[in-house]
Amino acid sequence: MTDRDLPGLLAAASVDPAVFALRPDYRASLVAVDGIVPGPSDDESEALLQAAERAAAAALTEAPVDELPHVAAWRDAYRAFGAKPQRTRNSAEALIRRAESGLPRVNRLTDLYNAVSVSHAIPLGGEDLSRYVGAPRLVRAVGDEAFETSAGGEPVTEHPDAGEVVWCDDEGVTCRRWNWRQGPRTALRDDTTSALFVLDALDPLTDDQLEAAVADLEQHLTRLGPDVRTARRVIRAD
Incomplete structure (x- = not known):
């Protein structure tokens, strides 16, 4: 267990007004967690993923994936x-499309948040706080920001397009195109003990539905160790 200041980190997080000008209905629900005991996929994470796969299959009997209301809003x-x-598909759409053939099994932390994302049809990203520098910020890129990624197994530095919506810390871009591609520098790993989760919401997803997704995430996070603690914050235009 560390003495990481989770409420302080969330208080310092920000969404630039230019993002809200683009989508005034946007809400970012941030959940910071510490005290995770890392572990491989287990019976409980497998059950969560199977339930998420069933939820995706049921949703897709009502409409194609790109016509699901929250997916369509993100498009x-x-x-x-x-x-x-x-x-370039938002993360929720990409996972829902994978659900029919089976969601990835990675480790119990990653399995957990992928299952919540699919079950609630909401983009949900996870960052390793031990590799994060400063507070999270969602901005519209100038175009010269650094995004460290890899191509062909080799590290490369890319730059977002001018006007692109990106999550950043003090080191550079951590996730491109709002919730499309995360950088490897801050990605969750098998040894992650402290993490930041971002749940991205647009209308028609209601505040109650967003709260249900956050509560679901927090409920399952608390089983990942005897000393798990969490903090949360919602950032909205008003």
């Missing part, structure tokens, strides 16, 4: 800053 948001959603 519109991507178009608003110049991205092509048929080529």
Whole structure:
């Protein structure tokens, strides 16, 4: 267990007004957690993933994935800053599309948050706080920010498009196109003990539905160690 200041980290987090100008209905629900005991996938994480796969299958009997209400809202948001959603899918859509053939089994922390994302049809990202520098910020990129990633197994530095919505810390971009691609520097790993989760919401997802997703995430996080502690904050335009 560390003495990491989770409420202080969340208090320092910010969403730039330019993002809210793009989508006034946007809400970022941040959940910080410490005291995780790392572990491989287990029976409980397997049950969560199977339930999420069933939820995705049920949803897809009602509409194609790109017409699911919250997925469609994110596709519109991507178009608003110049991205092509048929080529760069938000994280929830990408996972829901994978659910039919089986969601990935990684470790119990990653399995948990992937299952919550699919079950609630909400983009949900996770960052390793031990590798995070400063507070999280969601901004519209200038275009010269550094995004450290890899190509062909080799590290490369990319830059977001001007106007692209990106999550950043003091070191650079941590996630491109709002919730499309996370950088490896802050990605969750098998030894992660402290993490930041970001749940991204747009209308028609209601505040009650967002709260239900956060509560579901927190409930399952608390089983990952006897000393797990969490803090949360919602950032909205008002």
